[in-house]
Amino acid sequence: MAKENQYVEQIADINGDFPQWYTDVVLKTKLVDYGPVKGTMVIRPYGYAIWENIQNELNARFKKRGVQNAYFPLLIPMSFFTKEAEHVEGFAPEVAVVTVAGGETLAEPLAIRPTSETIIGTMCAKWVQSYRDLPLKVNQWCNVMRWEKTTRPFLRTSEFLWQEGHTVHASAKEAEEETLGMLETYKEFMETCLAIPVLTGRKTEKERFAGAIETYTMEAMMKDGKSLQSGTSHYLGQKFATAFDIKYLGNEGTLQTAYTTSWGVSTRLIGAVIMTHGDERGLVLPPVVAPTQCVIVPIAARKGGVLERCEALKAELEGAGIRVTLDATDNSPGWKFNEWEMKGVPVRIELGPRDIEAGKMLCARRDTCEKVEMPLENAAESVKALLSTIQKDMLEAARVRRDNRIVYADDMDGILAGVEAGNFVKAGWCGCRECEDKVKEKTAATARVYAEGESTEKCAVCGKEAKHVIVYARAY
Amino acid sequence: MAKENQYVEQIADINGDFPQWYTDVVLKTKLVDYGPVKGTMVIRPYGYAIWENIQNELNARFKKRGVQNAYFPLLIPMSFFTKEAEHVEGFAPEVAVVTVAGGETLAEPLAIRPTSETIIGTMCAKWVQSYRDLPLKVNQWCNVMRWEKTTRPFLRTSEFLWQEGHTVHASAKEAEEETLGMLETYKEFMETCLAIPVLTGRKTEKERFAGAIETYTMEAMMKDGKSLQSGTSHYLGQKFATAFDIKYLGNEGTLQTAYTTSWGVSTRLIGAVIMTHGDERGLVLPPVVAPTQCVIVPIAARKGGVLERCEALKAELEGAGIRVTLDATDNSPGWKFNEWEMKGVPVRIELGPRDIEAGKMLCARRDTCEKVEMPLENAAESVKALLSTIQKDMLEAARVRRDNRIVYADDMDGILAGVEAGNFVKAGWCGCRECEDKVKEKTAATARVYAEGESTEKCAVCGKEAKHVIVYARAY
Numbered sequence: 001m002a003k004e005n006q007y008v009e010q011i012a013d014i015n016g017d018f019p020q021w022y023t024d025v026v027l028k029t030k031l032v033d034y035g036p037v038k039g040t041m042v043i044r045p046y047g048y049a050i051w052e053n054i055q056n057e058l059n060a061r062f063k064k065r066g067v068q069n070a071y072f073p074l075l076i077p078m079s080f081f082t083k084e085a086e087h088v089e090g091f092a093p094e095v096a097v098v099t100v101a102g103g104e105t106l107a108e109p110l111a112i113r114p115t116s117e118t119i120i121g122t123m124c125a126k127w128v129q130s131y132r133d134l135p136l137k138v139n140q141w142c143n144v145m146r147w148e149k150t151t152r153p154f155l156r157t158s159e160f161l162w163q164e165g166h167t168v169h170a171s172a173k174e175a176e177e178e179t180l181g182m183l184e185t186y187k188e189f190m191e192t193c194l195a196i197p198v199l200t201g202r203k204t205e206k207e208r209f210a211g212a213i214e215t216y217t218m219e220a221m222m223k224d225g226k227s228l229q230s231g232t233s234h235y236l237g238q239k240f241a242t243a244f245d246i247k248y249l250g251n252e253g254t255l256q257t258a259y260t261t262s263w264g265v266s267t268r269l270i271g272a273v274i275m276t277h278g279d280e281r282g283l284v285l286p287p288v289v290a291p292t293q294c295v296i297v298p299i300a301a302r303k304g305g306v307l308e309r310c311e312a313l314k315a316e317l318e319g320a321g322i323r324v325t326l327d328a329t330d331n332s333p334g335w336k337f338n339e340w341e342m343k344g345v346p347v348r349i350e351l352g353p354r355d356i357e358a359g360k361m362l363c364a365r366r367d368t369c370e371k372v373e374m375p376l377e378n379a380a381e382s383v384k385a386l387l388s389t390i391q392k393d394m395l396e397a398a399r400v401r402r403d404n405r406i407v408y409a410d411d412m413d414g415i416l417a418g419v420e421a422g423n424f425v426k427a428g429w430c431g432c433r434e435c436e437d438k439v440k441e442k443t444a445a446t447a448r449v450y451a452e453g454e455s456t457e458k459c460a461v462c463g464k465e466a467k468h469v470i471v472y473a474r475a476y
Numbered sequence: 477m478a479k480e481n482q483y484v485e486q487i488a489d490i491n492g493d494f495p496q497w498y499t500d501v502v503l504k505t506k507l508v509d510y511g512p513v514k515g516t517m518v519i520r521p522y523g524y525a526i527w528e529n530i531q532n533e534l535n536a537r538f539k540k541r542g543v544q545n546a547y548f549p550l551l552i553p554m555s556f557f558t559k560e561a562e563h564v565e566g567f568a569p570e571v572a573v574v575t576v577a578g579g580e581t582l583a584e585p586l587a588i589r590p591t592s593e594t595i596i597g598t599m600c601a602k603w604v605q606s607y608r609d610l611p612l613k614v615n616q617w618c619n620v621m622r623w624e625k626t627t628r629p630f631l632r633t634s635e636f637l638w639q640e641g642h643t644v645h646a647s648a649k650e651a652e653e654e655t656l657g658m659l660e661t662y663k664e665f666m667e668t669c670l671a672i673p674v675l676t677g678r679k680t681e682k683e684r685f686a687g688a689i690e691t692y693t694m695e696a697m698m699k700d701g702k703s704l705q706s707g708t709s710h711y712l713g714q715k716f717a718t719a720f721d722i723k724y725l726g727n728e729g730t731l732q733t734a735y736t737t738s739w740g741v742s743t744r745l746i747g748a749v750i751m752t753h754g755d756e757r758g759l760v761l762p763p764v765v766a767p768t769q770c771v772i773v774p775i776a777a778r779k780g781g782v783l784e785r786c787e788a789l790k791a792e793l794e795g796a797g798i799r800v801t802l803d804a805t806d807n808s809p810g811w812k813f814n815e816w817e818m819k820g821v822p823v824r825i826e827l828g829p830r831d832i833e834a835g836k837m838l839c840a841r842r843d844t845c846e847k848v849e850m851p852l853e854n855a856a857e858s859v860k861a862l863l864s865t866i867q868k869d870m871l872e873a874a875r876v877r878r879d880n881r882i883v884y885a886d887d888m889d890g891i892l893a894g895v896e897a898g899n900f901v902k903a904g905w906c907g908c909r910e911c912e913d914k915v916k917e918k919t920a921a922t923a924r925v926y927a928e929g930e931s932t933e934k935c936a937v938c939g940k941e942a943k944h945v946i947v948y949a950r951a952y
Contacts, residue, residue: 043546098574102624123509148578149578
């Protein structure tokens with residue numbers, strides 16, 4: 001038994017030390033490793049496969065929205081940033097700068113992109129000439145760099161991978177619709193693919209993207225009650241179009257300034273998956289993005305016919321499009337159970353001589369730890385159905401967990417008590433920066449998102465009339 | 477007619493001014509655009525879609541070879557390069573260097589990766605402990621940077637996209653087999669997917685990758701007779717394993733130094749496709765990687781039922797997995813023909829009222845410009861077969877073109893005359909650097925690849941005994 005529990009013992013207690021649990025899980029399941037430069041990460045094959053599944057799911061959705069993938073240069077002249085005043089203020093302090101190249105000092109230093117509004121804006125100004133060129137919708141999957149002081153794998157690293165979509169429109173209305181439409185697409189993706197429920201809505205001015213008119217966010221609750229900003233969609237109005245001169249000839253013959261949007265999600269999402277679903281045994285991966293959806297563990301593997309039957313089952317499941325691993329190593333079944341549980345594989349099938357004789361297989365669900373006996377006949381169909389059930393149940397379980405931890409507060413003490421207990425706290429807000437700052441100062445919680453459509457009487461801080469209800473939480 | 481020929485007129489004559497033809501084609505078909513920083517490119521959606529198709533095809537092949545995708549950091553400490561003496565000598569002059577980040581001067585400057593042997597070697601040293609960890613095979617799709625003086629879109633730019641595979645093995649034999657196995661995989665991919673025949677073999681010492689024991693290359697002939705190095709596979713022996721301390725405990729209990737390989741292809745391949753198949757009308761894309769494989773052009777589109785029938789045909793073809801565009805714009809059919817020919821779409825279907833009545837469609841092949849009438853019944857099957865025929869015929873045509881332009885030479889005059897006429901020239905070589913340098917000096921041709929398995933009597937330069945036959949060519 002000692003050996004069988006070795007992994008569990010190696011992972012810190014999720015309820016006792018959540019940050020250490022996170023670090024243990026990401027390293028021991030080989031999702032990620034620390035890079036040699038401080039604040040960088042190496043995404044190992046098991047982690048990268050999750051990212052590839054995320055990419056495939058999002059690409060299909062982007063395509064439906066008429067978005068095309070492209071690639072823009074990594075290096076941006078520093079002068080580009082200064083064209084949009086708020087933008088440079090927000091990003092300049094975090095930029096990594098190339099000053100030497102090809103053995104020579106550069107005349108103008110070049111920034112490694114922290115985000116690409118400026119360079120894509122420059123190109124769009126060239127490509128957009130007439131209303132016929134609109135809407136223009138491009139996306140790129142790439143690396144970006146923001147020099148951070150404190151870093152954690154997936155959550156905050158100096159370099160990370162993301163997608164950034166950029167669209168150009170003829171009217172404010174169309175651009176606003178695109179901003180909100182993409183937010184809806186993201187939300188549907190989060191729920192359907194990652195089994196993560198999200199609160200969506202506007203950010204306060206303070207939390208807005210540098211240069212945006214309006215930033216919409218998705219906030220997800222992690223198991224420690226903290227919020228993780230999982231993606232944002234920005235309505236940029238004419239701010240970047242004016243700064244980068246994106247103009248088009250309207251169909252009535254006059255030159256018009258365009259409207260733009262941008263939106264993105266990053267490898268942070270892998271962190272969101274870990275901290276939304278993980279448990280004391282390690283990862284719990286949603287089937288849609290799990291690199292291995294089903295692991296087959298042979299029982300009494302040396303007995304005649306067992307391995308062959310396992311191979312045949314593997315082939316059958318793969319034929320149905322299921323991602324399967326057959327663990328035919330020399331380790332004991334118990335060791336394998338722990339290993340694959342830690343790695344979060346949604347379904348484990350145990351198959352031994354007696355099962356085969358009885359025409360059955362034992363399926364263990366990672367999410368609920370339940371075991372179900374199922375016939376070997378039509379195995380692919382049963383496993384597919386089970387994966388689909390797991391996917392839905394994981395979302396539902398996450399939603400219940402979160403909803404049970406959304407509380408209301410009338411005053412600062414209430415907000416503090418709420419976030420201390422690991423909740424999202426809804427509270428009235430007068431709309432002034434001073435009150436927002438005070439909440440952060442006293443509770444370490446920030447305004448995550450407007451509770452859209454909700455209203456209350458008083459600001460929890462100053463007691464004046466509340467203009468909005470805000471969701472406060474501590475955040476990653 | 478003037479309008480219908482406008483595109484053709486805009487492209488320089490492929491036989492008169494090949495470099496200008498290339499520039500015209502890449503810009504006018506919107507494959508690429510120049511970035512704001514000198515030497516950078518923006519890969520536009522039409523170009524990026526080709527790259528995505530290349531990625532999908534290669535990923536499937538890598539997976540079969542047991543290679544897993546991962547992601548390693550962009551920035552590499554300068555000190556890493558100096559650990560392998562030849563490597564630093566080869567790459568240091570081309571490196572772009574980050575010296576400032578987060579508002580502070582860095583203690584150690586960081587290089588933007590020109591290639592990742594050093595950082596991946598560092599990580600592998602950590603991951604490889606025992607013979608059980610071997611072989612280790614990882615690949616990454618990423619951007620790299622090499623500061624170049626003269627640049628051309630896809631062919632040579634300061635930043636480009638590529639994949640770099642890195643493997644670690646227990647023995648020299650296994651690593652050598654991997655190096656050659658990957659070369660074979662690349663060659664099969666080039667022929668099957670890009671319809672480009674390649675000469676494969678070793679590079680001379682002078683042309684070797686900085687730090688490799690042996691570099692294997694694929695050389696493809698462009699329509700101007702120049703060679704394009706299309707991919708390389710390097711056997712690194714123990715050079716990097718020694719420099720980065722990649723050691724493993726053998727099954728007999730002693731510590732052993734590992735053997736490594738690396739191999740890569742880049743967005744250069746898009747340039748290879750353009751210059752292998754393109755003609756006076758523009759691009760000619762091989763069906764396997766063409767973003768649009770088939771365009772449907774309605775004839776007399778306003779006539780009742782025509783557009784509807786075109787939509788139905790589109791749906792039918794898409795249902796069979798064909799990438800289809802229906803051009804329902806207001807432009808004239810002639811204008812559309814030119815547009816889609818310039819963009820290199822393999823098959824154009826013309827469908828008008830008379831065709832529909834007769835139950836037929838007119839299919840125009842981009843590669844041969846032939847038109848074939850085919851029944852509308854089972855259209856998907858016919859179009860699939862036609863695409864497959866085009867793919868094979870394009871490879872065959874390219875092979876014949878190339879083979880007709882491989883000549884032999886006995887002396888320097890022969891080499892010069894051969895390359896001047898746009899040929900690959902095979903000639904004997906004694907094996908000394910001096911003779912290799914002389915060929916370059918007198919003919920501007922370089923030793924592209926060993927003509928493996930061939931032999932001849934004399935070195936074409938010094939007249940001494942030939943140890944090898946070399947393929948000389950001018951190159952991109």
